[in-house]
Every structure is written in structure tokens, then in C-alpha cells.
Amino acid sequence: MASKAQSPAVLHFPEGIRYECQMDASCCRDTWEIRVESEAAERVLAVDWKSCSSLSAREDTPFRRPGRKARHLLFKRVGDACSFLDPESGGCRLHAKYGFEIKPHVCQRFPFRFVEAPDGVYVGFSFGCVSVLNEIGPPVAESREEAVWIYDHEPEHQQVRLPVRLDEKTPLTWEDYLALEGALDEILSRRDRPFAERLVAGHAWLGMLRRMLQVAAVETTPQPVSEVISFFVEKTRADGFERAFELAGKPVAHPVLKRMILGTFLSFRNSLRPRQWRLTTIGRIFVENIRHWARWGSLRMEPLDKRVPYRLFHPSNEALAAAETQVLLERYFRHGIFRKDLILHTDLFWGYCYFLLTYGMIQYYATGLEAIGEGNPALAVSLVEKYFVHHSNFNQTFLYHPAVGDTFQYLFKRPNFAHTIAMG
Numbered sequence: 001m002a003s004k005a006q007s008p009a010v011l012h013f014p015e016g017i018r019y020e021c022q023m024d025a026s027c028c029r030d031t032w033e034i035r036v037e038s039e040a041a042e043r044v045l046a047v048d049w050k051s052c053s054s055l056s057a058r059e060d061t062p063f064r065r066p067g068r069k070a071r072h073l074l075f076k077r078v079g080d081a082c083s084f085l086d087p088e089s090g091g092c093r094l095h096a097k098y099g100f101e102i103k104p105h106v107c108q109r110f111p112f113r114f115v116e117a118p119d120g121v122y123v124g125f126s127f128g129c130v131s132v133l134n135e136i137g138p139p140v141a142e143s144r145e146e147a148v149w150i151y152d153h154e155p156e157h158q159q160v161r162l163p164v165r166l167d168e169k170t171p172l173t174w175e176d177y178l179a180l181e182g183a184l185d186e187i188l189s190r191r192d193r194p195f196a197e198r199l200v201a202g203h204a205w206l207g208m209l210r211r212m213l214q215v216a217a218v219e220t221t222p223q224p225v226s227e228v229i230s231f232f233v234e235k236t237r238a239d240g241f242e243r244a245f246e247l248a249g250k251p252v253a254h255p256v257l258k259r260m261i262l263g264t265f266l267s268f269r270n271s272l273r274p275r276q277w278r279l280t281t282i283g284r285i286f287v288e289n290i291r292h293w294a295r296w297g298s299l300r301m302e303p304l305d306k307r308v309p310y311r312l313f314h315p316s317n318e319a320l321a322a323a324e325t326q327v328l329l330e331r332y333f334r335h336g337i338f339r340k341d342l343i344l345h346t347d348l349f350w351g352y353c354y355f356l357l358t359y360g361m362i363q364y365y366a367t368g369l370e371a372i373g374e375g376n377p378a379l380a381v382s383l384v385e386k387y388f389v390h391h392s393n394f395n396q397t398f399l400y401h402p403a404v405g406d407t408f409q410y411l412f413k414r415p416n417f418a419h420t421i422a423m424g
């Protein structure tokens with residue numbers, strides 16, 4: 001859902017996030033498709049854009065359409081980069097010659113993202129940005145002026161879907177949602193436990209709440225949802241969410257199921273190509289699934305150039321065990337809660353399951369990078385952010401795809417699902 005721009009009354013900035021543009025141009029190359037809104041296209045065409053572009057002099061437009069029916073335009077690339085990127089300085093030549101305001105909105109906004117909620121606007125940041133990822137620069141609250149300018153110039157804003165739901169049956173008031181969000185944030189902050197265990201505990205905790213609400217709904221005098229939530233949050237918080245951590249500590253993971261779930265998830269992502277027949281997509285997923293099941297051949301993990309041989313690919317939490325990686329994961333997922341990733345496209349429970357899949361993908365990418373000699377867990381976080389979360393429509397395609405979404409929803413309800421994804 002989106003709304004027209006207007007100055008926000010309240011801007012919420014996250015804690016623990018730092019940002020200052022490093023001019024390293026990584027956001028103008030690789031995986032990105034630079035969308036150009038029609039006003040920006042007109043601005044660019046009105047200036048001498050050829051003098052800023054690496055396109056050949058014969059090219060008569062800096063734009064391309066991603067498909068015959070597509071309404072939007074993208075900037076053309078030269079190699080893996082936007083044609084306006086200066087390969088030597090790493091800066092934007094369009095910006096250098098004509099100023100910040102000529103650029104399309106997506107370039108102006110990165111790495112900010114605004115989400116409108118009933119109590120104000122949440123200013124989120126992308127972990128695809130090297131500064132945000134590596135904590136370089138001042139705390140983001142110091143970018144307030146820049147944030148307000150960008151927000152004011154954004155043609156449309158994302159909004160949380162109201163009413164927020166715990167699951168398909170249970171609508172929540174905003175206050176109830178914030179109480180649940182706060183408790184999940186506390187669970188993910190428990191540094192006395194490995195990060196994977198905290199994530200699984202969050203899933204177990206939501207499961208406990210759903211069961212309590214089901215019981216409360218069939219009592220002779222059903223209790224209002226808000227009362228049950230407030231009782232549950234208070235009671236579980238009082239003992240440090242002990243029962244949820246106890247459930248998370250049980251060794252019930254299933255490695256083959258994990259390969260099938262994460263393999264299907266990855267195959268689905270790898271198979272989505274513009275202008276591809278549905279049957280081809282299904283065929284690709286099927287073939288890749290057989291590979292995952294049999295550990296046969298090698299694994300494709302876009303956008304990595306090299307395929308990952310299965311004989312070297314043994315995903316486990318070891319790839320994410322270093323102390324600094326645990327801190328990064330905590331920062332990343334807690335920021336995901338802050339920027340409302342859990343409820344932006346779906347209900348809270350389903351959104352949390354997508355969190356687990358995101359974690360599974362980070363583990364896969366970290367292990368895959370290690371197997372091809374490019375071990376770097378922070379890069380794994382950044383790639384997953386770009387490919388599966390913040391900059392991708394994949395999460396929406398996945399969450400709403402009738403066949404895939406339903407199958408995964410069914411799997412997510414299995415009690416060992418979270419262990420299988422995060423601990424197996």
C-alpha cells in the first residue's frame with residue numbers, strides 16, 4: 001500500500017544503525033536494477049545525458065523497458081554497472097554534473113526506506129549499503145534533515161497494512177502489535193544465547209501465544225484478544241521467556257527437510273526470470289530440487305559467479321559463529337523488526353517465518369561463499385538483503401504465490417520447522 005508524500009509529524013529513527021555515504025559505488029552495480037520514474041526520465045532527457053554516460057554514442061536513450069508490457073523504465077547498464085557510474089572515481093556523473101535532484105528517486109533515497117504506521121514514520125535502512133552493514137559513520141538520527149528532504153520528495157510511501165494481524169484469524173490493535181514487537185526484540189537481544197536459538201525462541205513464543213488465543217476463544221466467556229496478549233507478554237517476560245528458550249533448545253531439526261525447504265526457496269528465486277514460461281519455471285524448480293535432495297552437482301546462488309559444488313557445501317551455524325557475525329545478525333534482524341519487515345507484506349506470524357527463511361539463506365550464502373574461497377558472512381547478509389528482502393519483490397511473489405505460499409505455510413506450522421531452518 002502506498003500514500004502520497006507529505007511532511008511527517010513523527011519520524012522514528014532506529015538505534016544502533018550508522019550511516020555515511022562511502023562513495024564506493026557498490027549500490028550502482030551488480031544486482032540492482034535502477035528504476036526510473038517518468039518525472040526523472042524527463043529530467044534526464046532534458047539535459048546532455050550523453051556527456052555523463054558510458055553508453056556508446058549510437059545509443060539514443062539511457063533507458064530500457066524490462067518487458068514488453070512493463071510500464072516502468074530502467075537505466076541501461078554497461079557491464080555490471082549503471083551507465084552513469086564513473087568507473088574511476090566511483091561517483092555518479094549525472095549527480096556530479098547536474099546535482100542530486102536530477103537522479104531518479106531510487107538513487108536519491110538509498111539506503112533509506114520509510115514506512116508509515118499509525119504512530120508515525122519509521123525510517124529504515126538497507127544492509128545492502130556498505131556503511132550501514134559495516135557501521136561506518138554517525139548514528140542515523142543525525143541524518144534527520146536528509147531524511148525529511150527525501151521523504152518529502154518521495155512520490156509514494158509504503159504503509160503498514162491495517163489492521164495488522166497476528167495470523168490469518170487474529171487482527172491486532174497497533175498497541176498490541178507494538179507490545180508483541182517489543183517482546184520479540186527482547187528475545188532477539190538475549191546475548192547469552194546463540195543467535196539462531198534466539199530466532200527459534202521467537203517462533204516458539206509466537207506459537208505459544210497463538211495456542212493461548214485459540215484456547216481463550218473457545219472458553220464460555222471468551223477473553224478479548226488485547227487482554228490475552230497483555231497477560232501473555234507480561235507473564236512470559238517475567239521469567240525471561242524461559243519456556244520459549246526451553247522449546248528452542250530441543251534438538252528436533254531435520255537436515256533433509258532443511259535441504260528440501262531451503263533448496264526449494266533458493267530454486268524458486270533462481271528460477272524467476274522475466275519473460276519466462278511458467279512451465280519452464282516449474283521444470284527448473286523440479287530439477288534443482290532433485291539436485292538438493294541428492295546433493296548432486298553444484299548449487300547456483302545468484303549473483304555469485306561461481307557455482308558451489310555440493311561436495312564442499314555443508315551448511316551449518318559454524319559459518320555464522322564468529323562473535324562479530326553474531327552481533328551483525330542481531331543488528332540486522334532487530335533492525336528488520338524496527339523497519340516493520342514482519343508486517344509490511346503479510347501477518348506477523350508469516351512475516352516471522354520469512355525471517356527464519358532469511359536466516360537460512362544467510363547461512364546458505366555464508367557457507368557457499370566459504371566453499372568457493374570467498375568466505376565473508378557480512379557479504380552473505382548484504383546479498384540476502386538485496387536478493388530476498390529489502391530490494392526484491394521476491395518476498396511478495398513468494399508470500400502470495402498460490403502453490404508455493406500454501407505449501408510453505410503448511411510446513412511453517414510444523415513444530416520442528418524453525419529448528420530445521422535455523423539450527424539444522
Ligand code: SF4
Pocket residue numbers: 027028034075082083084085086091092093094095103104107
Ligand atoms: S544514476 Fe547515478 S546514483 Fe543512480 S545508479 Fe546510476 S550512477 Fe548510481
